[in-house]
Amino acid sequence: MDAVRAEGLTISYGGKSALSDVTFTLxxxxxxxxxxxxxxxKTSLLKTIACFHREYRGKIEVFGRKPCNARELIGYVPQSHSLNERVPLTALEVVAMGGIYRRGFAHFRIPSKVIEKAKGVLNFVGLGGMENRLFRELSGGQKQRILLARALMSDPKLLLLDEPLSALDPSARAEVANVLSKIKNEKRVTMIITTHxxxxxLGVGDLVMLINKRLIAFGRPEAVLTDKVVKSVYGPLARVIPVGGRVYCITGDFHIHRGGHL
Ligand SMILES: Nc1ncnc2c1ncn2[C@@H]1O[C@H](COP(=O)(O)OP(=O)(O)OP(=O)(O)O)[C@@H](O)[C@H]1O
Ligand SMILES: [Mg+2]
Known part of the structure; x- marks a missing residue:
């Protein structure tokens, strides 16, 4: 079964297209x-798949359904979380929120079944024992793992992660990447992860999609991540360097390289 299928998908805001004519199957x-x-x-594509954004033409299907009919199958971790950090929520409460949100109303008391599940998921992301720590006092990498745990509470079949590594230092990036590998290896979840x-x-991704207002390349990492393709988007300073059977990408700064075409 295909998790996501897009055919001639064009995403717009007020008639102005942000991403044009994208076709792919995951x-x-x-x-x-x-x-x-x-x-x-990138964010526009994730939001359209998750039914948060609905102005599009062409076809987009999630497990054979229109995105808005597939919402219960999808977990979404946004680019920046909207938790109000003035509210002193514990790590466990934030994770448990992922188990009650879908019922559509607020609970004053979180059901004990949800608490038990949240503890298990916290363990899964390597934060067992941190239940009662305040979310706002955790490190960036720990917060990101908490947000992943929250998204896992609904047992999604498709997990959409918008820049889960942004604003993290290299060791926190590695920690979060390890949790993503674990999700991939131990749960049958399809994932789309945006990243700069x-x-x-690279150890987690089966496929890479490169976009720049349109689809530039889609395929296995070694096919997409070539000097020519990466330079066409990120400019002449971008590089793909082979390192021990893998590649290392230097994409420089991330501003759109004007006039860059394949
Ligand atoms: N709510 C909105 N209203 C109008 N235009 C928008 C809106 N959201 C995004 N856009 C436009 O759509 C285009 C794509 O934006 P999007 O946020 O999807 O890019 P992105 O690849 O996620 O970028 P970034 O790396 O900065 O997160 C941009 O030109 C942006 O200005
Ligand atoms: Mg974005």
């Missing part, structure tokens, strides 16, 4: 790394 269980400079349309730094995620 099989169930695969992890797709979505790469592109600022303003390329693809290097820590």
């Amino acid at each position: 099989e169930e269980g695969k992890t797709l790394l979505l790469l592109g400079p600022n303003g390329a349309g 730094d693809i290097n820590p995620l």
Whole structure:
């Protein structure tokens, strides 16, 4: 079964297209790394798949359904979380929120079944024992793992992660990347992960999609991540360097390279 299928998908805001004519298929269980400079349309694509944005033409299906009919199958971790950090929520409460949100009303007391599940998921992301720590006092990498845990609470079949590594230092990036590998290996979840730094995620991604207002390249990492393709989007200073059977990408700064075409 295909997890996501897009055919001639054009996403717009007020009639102005942000991403044009995208066609791709993502099989169930695969992890797709979505790469592109600022303003390329990465978040727009994730939001359209998740039914948060509905102005589009062409076809987009999630497990054979229209996105808005597939919402219970989708977990979404936004580019920047909207938790009000003035509210002193514990790590456990934030994770548990992922288990009650879908019922559509607020609970004053979180059901004990949800608490038990949240503890298990916290363990899964390597934060067992941190239940009662305040979310706002955690490190960036720990916060990101908490947000992943929250998204896992609904047992999604498709997990959409918008820049889960942004604003993290290299060791926190590696920690979060390890949790993403674990999700990939131990749960049958399809993932789409947007990132500016693809290097820590190369072990997780089955496929890479490069976009820049349109589809530039889609395929296996070694096919997409070539000097020619990367330079066409990120400019002449971008590089793909082979390192021990893998590649290392230097994409420089992330502003749109004007006039860059394949
Ligand atoms: N709510 C909105 N209203 C109008 N235009 C928008 C809106 N959201 C995004 N856009 C436009 O759509 C285009 C794609 O934006 P998008 O946020 O999807 O890019 P992105 O690849 O996620 O960028 P970044 O790397 O900065 O997160 C941009 O030109 C942006 O200005
Ligand atoms: Mg974005």
